[in-house]
Amino acid sequence: MNKFLTVLNFLLLTTLIILTLYVFDVIDIPFLSEQKTQEEELVQQNITPAQQEEIQKVTRSKSYDELMEKGKVYAENGLYDLAIDAYTQASQKAELNKEPLLKIASIQLLQQEYQKAKDMSAHILTIDQNSGLAKLYLGQANIGLENFPEAKNIFDSITSDDQKVQYYQGIMAVYFGEYERGRTLLEAASTKENGDEVVARNALNFVNGLNEFDRYAAGLNNHLRVLMARSFAQVGEHRLAKEVIWPVLKETREYRDAWIILGYSYLKLKQFKDAIDALEEAKQQDPEKPETLFYLGLAYAGNDEVEKAIKELEQALENGYEPKIHAEQKLAELYFLLEDYENSAEKYEEVITLNSTEIDYFVRPIWLYIEKLNKPEKAIALSEKAQLHHPDNAMSYNLLGWSQVANKDYMNGRRNLEKAISLSGNFDAPYLNMGWMYERQNNMDKAKEFYKKAFEMGNGSSTGTLAASRYNSILEKEKNNSFMVNIFN
Template sequence: MNKQILLKTIIFTLGLFIISGSAWVMRDAIAQMITPTQAGITTPNPNTIENVTPAKAGVPRQVSYMGRLKEARTLMNHDYFALASNEIAEALKQKPDYIEPYLILAEIYLRSGDVWKLENLILELEKRFPESQEILVIRTRQWIAARKFSEVLEIMNQSDNLPPELEFYKAVLLALQNDHTGAREILKNLQKLDVVTEAPIVSEDGLLDPYEGERVLTSDVAVKIKELSIVYEEFDNLAEGKNAHLFAEMAKVLATYNEGTLARELADTAIKEDVNYIDAWILRGYAQMLLRDYARAELDLRHAYELDPLRPETQYFLALSLYEQKKLDDAALFFEKALDYDFEFSAEVRWKLLDIFSSQQKYDQVIELYRDLLDYDTESEKFISAIHTAVDLLKEPKVALEFSTILYEQDPSDVMAANVHGWALIANEKYIEAGQILEAARIIDPQNPRTYLNLGLLFEEQNKFEDAKRYYKKCYELGKDNAEYNSVVNLAVDKYNQLIESDQRPADLAAPINPPSSP
């Protein structure tokens, strides 16, 4: 990857479409921006900025224990399991004797399917917290993930005092055995329990749990119980409800809450009840994707497509399964089909297509997608790559200015939009206007390193090299300790050092034809 590409295409994680009759509604689509790190300086120079190399990831942060856990959950819910695990590791450094970080780590291993790490973690928990019922919950979920349903039910039936979360899983397993009376009774009793509303209190003396010893539900479990109960209630109100529909609706709920194995099993049961039930095929395909079995997901979704080739949600999920297998040409084909059939969430499809076409260097199509996306989204950070593509790859600075003008006029107080617009103005040799825009951005946020980088680019473009160096150095000073600005600082360091090296050579420094990629 070119080191001047400072922001990768936005990658959307999968959001589930919830069945409502035959209509589907997307639960969420979460954008995560990833910024590449620039190359380092190979030869130290006494005149460079403090002899530094570009900033690296992992700048120390002061984050509370509870803050680490919250961030870990957020990352986990977005499928960034490695980053979530890093947060847990930091939390354990602060509070190694608390069980909560281990429980989140177990959830990470369950969702990512890391069987070996999960088993080792359970063994460690059994040593550290031998009295905790949470270990039994994790062990049970491990067995469920391994599809040992009969064994799990047999063990559950031997106890009259299961933790509430295990009671929930027992209800689901009974439903899988067509014992809906037993499942309903368990869900009804669980709904009578109180739901945890207060977080544990962290103090120097330990973790104070206001519900310690009480039989209560966590909010995560409570919502699953409520949703499954609603499924039963709505099914009872259907004049001619069929089992296939009931199992599919239950699969939908469990898939929504990342219970991939059980969702797949329920969808499979629905298919056995009615082999032509398209929703069940789609749900089983989606559950396969939750379990990261993309090849099987593709098979299920292709079958759903054969049953009804006109449903855009089928085309979308099939495209996603192909995308995850790096079958980009086929993925693009089905993403485009979803657009052709008026897929409701067309912006998400366009972001995926943009990612594919960028990797295939189809930059004309990339620009057209960005142009379409401006009708849906004007968040300036998402269009940095569009400006780079227009300026540096297609050599079409006027297109960059077209985009940046729309973004800036949407909100002139947005410092990022101002920087993007300033960059495009520099590329179009509109230096006076660029200076005005960037100076206004500097007044709004005088501590933003990005603005000083672009001011440096502006002055370098005008051969005002001393001013350019001053702004590059200021960018470095403001951003060197903030990981968010790694790429910005790296580019400022590179540019500063290039100017220093040029000063030491007899030849005059020539200004570039177009300004380099600005973050």
């Protein structure tokens, strides 16, 4: 009998140890773990039901057309890696079909992965050596890689009167000094019937620059180069712009506008140190020009020299930089980086004063007043202004309700958050804020309910991630409290 009791005590002690280790997540007990609901598992893994459904779909075999459609949807939503994966799978189902490969090349160009785009375009030409689109992409990739003679040869090899072909043939002719040929091609591209409006507008930019030169500066080759460099910069061809402008500056350094164009192009290419050098040269020649100061501020910001960036941007505003809102927005972001939340909120409010038509402008300063500055009364004042300008917008009710909850006005906060939900049934933020309201009132069951809903609706957004974090935090507290109760009972 004593031996039996000893064994029984040993088993009870072992069971107690195992349960203790399970509670503290040291070990896993399958039959206990399975008691978690599927929803809890998804929240704790930060995977929404919608994402889970997508994962399950991917595991099923898809047809070529389904994969092409999936790639299109991913690309339209900026999910480029997923789009490339879908197009790659489509290509594997139809190895001699160039369409999925062309889609991949276009994404690689968009992401500025020029070597990959070049390799892909060259591969497509082994499938169809007459593909004009593959040649167009190959030429664009070579511009990105700064292989300009090769790019020109590729564009010139395309026998087509397609608008984009004419455009690229035209700008490369201009780059290599073939101005009249470039003018002819760009005039054709700018007037193409049923053509792309952006391409037409960009082509016209060069034509106007050439016409300006004819009227005012014929014979002054450096001025023509500056005009063409300006056009290259304005249409986003910054690699070509900087190469066109350099010969001018080698001949004469006293050319403020040339330094500005060069600095701006370096800035857009994210070559911030080079941008700073060029724009400081421009500033020396004209210390008051607000555009120079604005771009210089952006260059310093890109180079993580925040204090210098703020100084230049504030001076640009003082000197009358327009549009003022761009400088104010950047200053708000920079003060935020310095954790100078007062000045950041002030700048965001200045942005709203300049343009109150965008509801999104209200979100960051209200967040600052609630989360960083503990000034819910200012958040309420600003959210009331948002509602005044956006009376039927779900976000304005959400901001007002959120601010009222922060001010412990739970009755009005709940009413406005419910209004936000009624105006937009698929809006995650008011569910998050309802969860926060119930958590502040210590109603954890309701808080979890709303956090779970916000997470499901967020579909991977920052709001959904925060909802998952708060949901899991409540679960952890409940688990710890339950363990403490068991110990002391």
